[in-house]
Each structure stands twice: as structure tokens, then as C-alpha cells.
Amino acid sequence: xxxxxxxxxxxxxxxxxxxxxxxxxxxxxxxxxxxxxxxxxxxxxxxxxxxxxxxxxxxxxxxxxxxxxxxxxxxxxxxxxxxxxxxxxxxxxxxxxxxxxxxxxxxxxxxxxxxxxxxxxxxxxxxxxxxxxxxxxxxxxxxxxxxxxxxxxxxxxxxxxxxxxxxxxxxxxxxxxxxxxxxxxxxxxxxxxxxxxxxxxxxxxxx
Amino acid sequence: xxxxxxxxxxxxxxxxxxxxxxxxxxxxxxxxxxxxxxxxxxxxxxxxxxxxxxxxxxxxxxxxxxxxxxxxxxxxxxxxxxxxxxxxxxxxxxxxxxxxxxxxxxxxxxxxxxxxxxxxxxxxxxxxxxxxxxxxxxxxxxxxxxxxxxxxxxxxxxxxxxxxxxxxxxxxxxxxxxxxxxxxxxxxxxxxxxxxxxxxxxxxxxx
DNA sequence: AATCAAGTTGAGATCCCCCTCAATTTATTG
DNA sequence: CAATAAATTGAGGGGGATCTCAACTTGATT
Numbered sequence: 001x002x003x004x005x006x007x008x009x010x011x012x013x014x015x016x017x018x019x020x021x022x023x024x025x026x027x028x029x030x031x032x033x034x035x036x037x038x039x040x041x042x043x044x045x046x047x048x049x050x051x052x053x054x055x056x057x058x059x060x061x062x063x064x065x066x067x068x069x070x071x072x073x074x075x076x077x078x079x080x081x082x083x084x085x086x087x088x089x090x091x092x093x094x095x096x097x098x099x100x101x102x103x104x105x106x107x108x109x110x111x112x113x114x115x116x117x118x119x120x121x122x123x124x125x126x127x128x129x130x131x132x133x134x135x136x137x138x139x140x141x142x143x144x145x146x147x148x149x150x151x152x153x154x155x156x157x158x159x160x161x162x163x164x165x166x167x168x169x170x171x172x173x174x175x176x177x178x179x180x181x182x183x184x185x186x187x188x189x190x191x192x193x194x195x196x197x198x199x200x201x202x203x204x205x206x207x
Numbered sequence: 208x209x210x211x212x213x214x215x216x217x218x219x220x221x222x223x224x225x226x227x228x229x230x231x232x233x234x235x236x237x238x239x240x241x242x243x244x245x246x247x248x249x250x251x252x253x254x255x256x257x258x259x260x261x262x263x264x265x266x267x268x269x270x271x272x273x274x275x276x277x278x279x280x281x282x283x284x285x286x287x288x289x290x291x292x293x294x295x296x297x298x299x300x301x302x303x304x305x306x307x308x309x310x311x312x313x314x315x316x317x318x319x320x321x322x323x324x325x326x327x328x329x330x331x332x333x334x335x336x337x338x339x340x341x342x343x344x345x346x347x348x349x350x351x352x353x354x355x356x357x358x359x360x361x362x363x364x365x366x367x368x369x370x371x372x373x374x375x376x377x378x379x380x381x382x383x384x385x386x387x388x389x390x391x392x393x394x395x396x397x398x399x400x401x402x403x404x405x406x407x408x409x410x411x412x413x414x
Numbered sequence: 415a416a417t418c419a420a421g422t423t424g425a426g427a428t429c430c431c432c433c434t435c436a437a438t439t440t441a442t443t444g
Numbered sequence: 445c446a447a448t449a450a451a452t453t454g455a456g457g458g459g460g461a462t463c464t465c466a467a468c469t470t471g472a473t474t
Contacts, residue, residue: 002441002450028431039453044433141381148363148378155362156355160399163406170396171355174348177392178385185384189377192367199370209420209471235461246423251463415474422469429462439452444445 009046011036016057021096025054025109051110058102059112064092065120072127079136082127083176086149089120090168093150094157104154106201114205138184144192147201149175216253218243223264228303232261232316258317265309266319271299272327279334286343289334290383293356296327297375300357301364311361313408321412345391351399354408356382 001009015036019027029050033043047053068088075081093100107113124143131137152175153168160167177183198204208216222243226234236257240250254260275295282288300307314320331350338344359382360375367374384390405411 004441005451008452029433030431040432041434041453042451045451048433050432145377145381148367148374151362151366152359152378155358159358159407160355160403163403164399166396167355167399167403170352170394170398171359173392173394174352174385175382176385177390178381178383180390183384183387183390185380187377187380189373191377192371192374196367196370196374200366211471212421215422236463237461247462248423248464249421252421255463257462417473418471419473420469420471423465423467425465427462427464430460432457432459434457435453435455437453439450441448441450443447443449 005046008036008038008042011038012043012046012053013056016053020054020057020098024097025050025058025101025105027098029053051113054098054102055110055112058098059116061092061095061099062102062107062113062116062120065089065116066122068092069120069123069127073123073130077136078131078134082131082137085124085127086146086172086176087169089150090153090157090172093154094161094165094168097158097161100154100157100161104150108202111205118205135181138179138181140184140187141179142191144194144197147197148192212253215243215245215249218245219250219253219260220263223260227261227264227305231304232257232265232308232312234305236260258320261305261309262317262319265305266323268299268302268306269309269314269320269323269327272296272323273329275299276327276330276334280330280337284343285338285341289338289344292331292334293353293379293383294376296357297360297364297379300361301368301372301375304365304368307361307364307368311357315409318412325412342388345386345388347391347394347398348386349398351401351404354404355399 012032015032019032019035023031029043030040032053033040036043043053047056068085072081072085072088075084089103093103102109102113103117107115107117124146128137128141128143128146132139132141153172156168156171192200219239222239226239226242230238236250237247239260240247243250250260254263275292279288279292279295282291296310300310309316309320310324314322314324331353335344335348335350335353339346339348360379363375363378399407
């Protein structure tokens with residue numbers, strides 16, 4: 001690769017990181033090219049689709065979900081594992097608007113991102129089961145409820161990121177207090193079934 | 208007003224109700240005109256701005272928040288009043304995407320809508336205070352936390368409305384279980400101050 | 415039925431974004 | 445210092461949305 005091309009690629013990645021962080025995965029590509037000091041054509045040379053650029057910018061951070069899930073399962077206390085996972089997950093989303101969008105949409109904009117999210121969520125069934133079985137998490141909380149929580153918190157983050165970047169922690173604390181077995185009261189409706197979840201999220205990636 | 212004009216106005220309101228319900232407050236105006244069987248020019252004759260049309264379509268329903276707030280304060284049991292208010296509020300949001308958008312944005316697209324939302328939330332301070340003082344609601348829950356909850360639930364509704372229109376009820380149940388005094392554990396961060404809230408929502412309407 | 419204000423129309427100006435490609439510039443190599 | 449392959453450029457085509465206005469049609473009135 002020619003030296004100028006390598007340089008431009010770096011500049012594009014820099015600009016994309018910055019702008020996707022600020023404006024989310026739908027940020028205008030022209031803006032990214034402009035900030036990189038490069039023409040829109042060059043952007044398309046390096047990244048033929050928005051998805052390619054988002055992959056380059058986001059998948060690395062998304063991969064950190066992996067470790068988070070493993071650590072949660074390995075935590076000595078099952079509740080701490082569970083709560084640590086959701087806190088770590090949302091802390092990642094709260095890093096920037098791009099990650100928040102990516103996780104809230106389960107990476108649906110690209111196979112790479114979808115796979116990264118899927119891998120990151122690989123252990124949630126076990127994390128939840130372990131905490132439930134230890135009697136530390138209410139028994140009627142299911143994986144689908146965590147998905148719903150992700151939608152909810154993603155919006156709290158979206159709205160409050162600029163003015164109060166920690167506001168989601170307070171929201172989450174209220175919610176977690178409702179997940180202790182002692183707090184549980186009967187729930188009014190059934191959890192989302194896999195079919196309905198798939199209707200919203202799209203099919204899970206093949207692997 | 209001429210008969211044809213009255214007829215077209217009705218058709219526009221019908222179409223707008225339907226389409227805003229389905230697609231939210233950003234639905235394309237051309238689509239509304241098309242479904243009303245009327246040209247885009249006629250739409251603009253009757254409603255010079257999107258806001259005027261949204262007001263006509265949404266403010267009536269938003270006004271029902273008023274009664275909801277009063278009833279909540281009048282409820283014999285303070286907790287039931289509080290929980291009934293939030294359930295009624297979200298049930299209204301869950302009616303359609305337009306209302307959901309309108310309430311989530313605090314009606315910021317027009318003074319009328321903003322005023323309607325503001326009126327509807329007039330009593331929340333008291334509703335919360337009453338439940339707290341009765342020892343039925345945890346004492347660290349504040350009005351700003353309800354705003355955060357509105358953001359959160361609005362997203363749950365947005366995502367799940369078509370596939371599982373009741374999913375928000377389950378989410379809310381978890382959250383409410385965390386709001387009982389017995390469930391309360393220390394919160395990690397302070398509530399959103401009025402300044403930060405204003406930075407996000409815009410200034411409250413004058414009245 | 416003639417008149418005319420009221421109402422309707424839709425092409426087109428404007429904006430914003432996506433994406434392409436022929437022409438041009440630039441880095442590298444012998 | 446050519447020669448040439450690699451890379452860059454940005455105008456332009458296309459889509460979708462908002463909003464306007466001069467020309468036209470229609471309902472009400474006498």
C-alpha cells in the first residue's frame with residue numbers, strides 16, 4: 001500500500017471514530033471525509049460501504065464484551081457476576097453513541113458486528129441461570145428481559161450522554177433493586193418469546 | 208369554509224392520525240397527503256407546518272394525561288396512585304408511535320404539545336411526594352427519575368410495539384418492584400438536576 | 415348561469431444524503 | 445527522471461423529503 005493511502009486510511013479511521021462516537025452509526029459519511037481532510041471518493045476507496053467503516057471502527061471495542069461475559073461467569077458471587085456484566089455492558093454503550101447504537105441494534109448493520117454482539121452475549125443465559133439458581137436473582141427474570149433492558153438503557157444513554165453521562169447508572173440501580181428475589185412480585189405478562197424477539201432483532205447470526 | 212375544504216381537512220386528519228400512529232411524528236407528509244387523496248399543496252393549505260398537523264392529531268389525546276394526574280392524586284392508596292399514573296402514562300404512549308414520540312420528547316415539536324405534556328405532568332411532584340411520605344415509595348426516587356423512566360420505556364415501546372405490544376408492562380413491573388422502600392439500596396449517583404434536565408428537554412413552557 | 419373568492423394542484427426549487435467514475439495527481443520503481 | 449501503477453478527486457446522478465406558488469378548478473352566491 002502506498003504511503004499516502006496508509007496515511008489517509010488512518011485519518012479516515014480517526015475521523016470516523018470521532019464522529020461516530022459523537023453522532024452514532026448514522027453519521028453522514030461526507031462529514032467523516034471532510035474531517036479526515038480527504039474527499040468522499042477516497043473514503044469509498046478505503047471503505048466501500050458504511051458497514052465496512054463501522055466494522056473497522058466499532059468491532060474492536062465490541063470484542064471487549066467477550067471478556068466481560070467470561071469474567072461475569074467466573075465471578076465468585078453469582079449476583080456480582082450478573083450485575084457486573086450489565087454494568088460493564090452499559091458502561092461500554094455509554095462510551096459513545098456509536099457503540100450505544102451498535103449494541104442496541106445488536107450489530108445488525110453488518111455480519112461482523114452482529115457476530116461480535118452475539119459472541120459478547122454468548123454467556124448471558126448462563127450468567128442469568130447461575131444467579132437465579134443461587135437465589136440471588138429473581139427466578140422470573142429471563143434473557144429476553146435483559147434484551148429489553150438494553151433497549152431501555154440505550155435510550156437513557158442517548159438522551160443523557162452529553163448532559164449527564166452517568167445518569168444511566170442511577171436508572172440501572174433502580175432496576176437492579178427490582179431484580180433481587182426479595183423484591184419480586186408477580187409479573188403481569190409473559191416474557192418475549194424467541195419468535196417475537198427474532199421478529200424485532202432479526203435472525204441471530206449463523207455463528 | 209367551503210364543503211370540499213372541510214371534507215379534505217377531515218381526510219387529512221384521518222390520514223395523519225393513521226400514519227403518525229404507525230410511523231411516529233417524523234412520518235413523511237407526502238405520504239399523509241397521498242393517503243388522504245389530496246395533493247401536498249392542500250395539506251400545506253390546511254396545516255402550514257408539520258407542527259400544526261401534529262397538534263391537531265395529538266394534543267387531544269395528550270390532554271388525557273390531565274385526568275390521569277388528578278386521578279392519581281385522588282387515589283386512596285398513594286402507591287396505587289403513583290403506579291397507576293405511570294401505567295396510564297405508558298399505556299397512552301403504547302397506543303401509537305406518534306404519542307410515544309410526543310411524550311418522550313415532552314412535546315417539544317410545538318408549544319401546544321409541550322404545554323399539554325407539561326399540564327399532564329403537573330401533579331407528578333405531588334404524586335411522588337405523597338407516595339414517598341406514606342412510606343410506599345422509596346425516598347430517593349425523584350421526579351427526574353420518572354423522566355428517565357419515560358425515556359427508557361419509550362424505547363421499549365418503540366422496539367416492541369408491533370411484535371409484542373404489552374412487553375413494556377413486564378419491564379415496568381421489574382422497575383416498580385425496585386421502587387418499593389423495602390427494595391431500596393444506596394444509589395450510585397445523584398439525580399439529574401433541573402439544569403441538566405433543561406439541557407436535555409429544553410426549557411419548560413412558560414405557563 | 416355567471417361570477418369570483420376559496421380551494422386545489424403538482425411541478426419544481428432546495429436541501430441533505432448516498433454512491434460512482436472519468437479525469438487527474440502522486441508515490442514508487444528501474 | 446521518466447514511466448506507470450496506485451490513489452485521489454469532486455462533479456454529477458439518484459433518492460427522498462420539505463415547502464412554495466402561479467395556474468387552474470370548483471363551490472357558493474346572486
